[in-house]
Amino acid sequence: MEPIDLFELREHFNRSRILLCFNGPISRSLIEEIGNALKNYLQAENALPSAAMDVFSVYVELTQNIRHYAMARGYDELQGSATVVVARDESGRYLVQAGNMVEKADGEALLARIQELSRLDKAELKAAYKAQLRQPRDENAVSGAGLGLIDVARKSALPLSASLAPMDAQHLFFSLRATI
Amino acid sequence: MNDLNIPGTQSTPCVTALREQGLLTMAGDSYPENSFEFFRDVIAWIETFLRDDTGPLRLELRLVYMNTSSVKAMMDIFDLLEEAHTQGRPVQVDWLYDPRNERVLDLADEFREDCTFPFRIAPDGH
Numbered sequence: 222m223e224p225i226d227l228f229e230l231r232e233h234f235n236r237s238r239i240l241l242c243f244n245g246p247i248s249r250s251l252i253e254e255i256g257n258a259l260k261n262y263l264q265a266e267n268a269l270p271s272a273a274m275d276v277f278s279v280y281v282e283l284t285q286n287i288r289h290y291a292m293a294r295g296y297d298e299l300q301g302s303a304t305v306v307v308a309r310d311e312s313g314r315y316l317v318q319a320g321n322m323v324e325k326a327d328g329e330a331l332l333a334r335i336q337e338l339s340r341l342d343k344a345e346l347k348a349a350y351k352a353q354l355r356q357p358r359d360e361n362a363v364s365g366a367g368l369g370l371i372d373v374a375r376k377s378a379l380p381l382s383a384s385l386a387p388m389d390a391q392h393l394f395f396s397l398r399a400t401i
Numbered sequence: 402m403n404d405l406n407i408p409g410t411q412s413t414p415c416v417t418a419l420r421e422q423g424l425l426t427m428a429g430d431s432y433p434e435n436s437f438e439f440f441r442d443v444i445a446w447i448e449t450f451l452r453d454d455t456g457p458l459r460l461e462l463r464l465v466y467m468n469t470s471s472v473k474a475m476m477d478i479f480d481l482l483e484e485a486h487t488q489g490r491p492v493q494v495d496w497l498y499d500p501r502n503e504r505v506l507d508l509a510d511e512f513r514e515d516c517t518f519p520f521r522i523a524p525d526g527h
Contacts, residue, residue: 249434252434253411253412257411270501270502270503270504271502271503271504274466274502274504275504277466278466278468281432281466281468282468282469285432285434285468285470288434289434351511351515354472354473354476358437358473368469368470368472368473369468369469369470372469
């Protein structure tokens, strides 16, 4: 196995202004713990309370979506792994990115949904949010991602961007980025 | 009908409900993975109070961050209050927030848009 160059990894994190990253199986308590660390970082960085809350909120919605999806699909811990990165861009905005393995058809549907949402302005997103809030709860809904995704889109200063990467014959890696 | 006294955790608010006073309070963050499970007891308490008692009901909220599934559960609660209000029952919500964080105000305000009963949003401690 190729040795892991920790210094190179660190330089990469620093160059990309990564505040926090996580890769692996994610549990309910881990979401809370990482969320706590995130809150502390944001506080230490003197982020505005409203920006800190938006970043935290996007992080919670995206990671809980990944958990719900993995449970609905009956994935094991490893299949339900999440890759989460919180970084800052050149202009100081926060980037929250999260990715996970999905079934091919689900990935394509998700991508189409994100593209649909990215065409809506803030007022249209608010209307979509309120309409979704009034939808009856579907216990069998695969992702529950309806309301959460709209909420993330509302908090993102730029349209959401999403991508798919092939993993194996049935699976794709779905990746989503919000900018705050 | 019992009073409620649910201690808060990192991801769930502290909840108290006092039948004698017709008062239900919730304070803290709310982002449990399964919000319906968490809010079930709160919703059941409100339903029972509105059905079995005749006095006014007041909710005093100091909620800060809520995930979307908590928002959905909270909307169910406000729907119960709205229904009681249209039947002439005195109900009201007081939502107190830390003025340093305008997001809480936005959150409370979006709920208020859909309610016709008295819904006060005020900076905490003022």
